Amino acid sequence: QVQLVETGGGLVQPGGSLRLSCAASEKIYYINTMGWYRQAPGKDRELVATTSTSGSTNYADSVKGRFTVSGDSAKNTVDLQMNALKSDDTAVYFCYMYSSSRKGWDRYTKEYWGQGTQVTVSS
Numbered sequence: 829q830v831q832l833v834e835t836g837g838g839l840v841q842p843g844g845s846l847r848l849s850c851a852a853s854e855k856i857y858y859i860n861t862m863g864w865y866r867q868a869p870g871k872d873r874e875l876v877a878t879t880s881t882s883g884s885t886n887y888a889d890s891v892k893g894r895f896t897v898s899g900d901s902a903k904n905t906v907d908l909q910m911n912a913l914k915s916d917d918t919a920v921y922f923c924y925m926y927s928s929s930r931k932g933w934d935r936y937t938k939e940y941w942g943q944g945t946q947v948t949v950s951s
Contacts, residue, residue: 830854830940832923837945844949845911850923850942852904858929859901864908866919866947876921877908891917913949920944 831853840846848864863878863886877897878886885897894913899906906923923942928935 830856832940832942834923834942834945837947839948840913841951842913842915842949844913846947848908848921850906856904856925856927858927859925860928861926862899862906863897863924864921865924866921868919915949918949919947921947
C-alpha cells in the first residue's frame with residue numbers, strides 16, 4: 829500500500845517558518861494534484877494549498893501570501909513552505925496526492941493521504 833510520508837512539522841514561534849515535505853513510499857502514476865490540508869482541534873479538515881500538473885495553484889485565503897506549495901509529480905514529492913506563521917496555523921497537516929487516468933471509457937482515480945504531521949505555533 830502506498831504511504832505518503834510527511835516531515836518537517838514541529839513547534840515554532842509566531843512569525844517563524846517551517847517547511848513541510850512529503851514523499852510517496854511507492855511510485856504513483858498519473859498524478860494530477862498534490863498539496864496539503866490541515867485540521868485544527870475542533871475544526872473540520874480544510875484545504876491549505878494544492879498544485880496541479882498544469883501549474884495552477886490553489887490557496888486558502890488565510891494562507892495566501894504566507895505559504896507556498898511546490899511539487900514534483902514525477903518524483904511524487906510536494907512541499908509546503910510556511911512563513912509568518914500564526915497561532916491559528918496550529919493544526920495537523922496532511923499531505924495529499926490525487927491520481928487520475930483513463931483506459932477506454934473507464935476513468936480511474938485514487939486519493940492518497942499522509943497520516944499527518946503536527947505543526948504548533950506558540951510562544
